[in-house]
Amino acid sequence: MATYPYECADCNHYFEFELNMKDYDSKRVYVCPECGSEHTKRVFTAPYVNFVGDDWASKNNRIRGQMQEKNKRLSAKERELKGDGFIPQLAPNVGGERVGSWAEAAKLAKSKGKETAGYEKYAHKEKLKKQGKVL
Secondary structure, X not given: OEEEEEXXXXXOOEEEEEEOHHHOOOOOOOOOOXXXXXXXXXXXXXXXXXXXXXXXXXXXXXXXXXXXXXXXXXXXXXXXXXXXXXXXXXXXXXXXXXXXXXXXXXXXXXXXXXXXHHHHHHHHHHXXXXXXXXX
16 A cells, blocks of 8 residues: 545645555545545655665664774774883884994995995984984
8 A cells, every 4th residue: 555645726735545556547536635625636746765674874874883983992092002102213223233323323334335325314313412403
């Protein structure tokens, strides 16, 4: 059974009738329940579709809630990791051989025939830091 909307041409009253699907095209005249007029016509309305169960809107809302919960858990883990004080730092070394300073690393790299531009950059920063010019 489906519900079909009708409108009275005399009093403009809007009403609905529940009919079998097979009676959709019937030429039967329906009487207006408000004024009793037989000048009624079926009104076209766009079909209303309601997806029961896992429809798009409820699925999106459910997923949004799940993502918010996941983000809360992740932000808690991030705060926990930030609190441990571990900050990785680049240590002066040449080919895995650790040295005491970037200046020593530059000298060692030069003696091994390697490019020293990267070491010299860090050696310069290290020198300025010792002089108190750079944090």
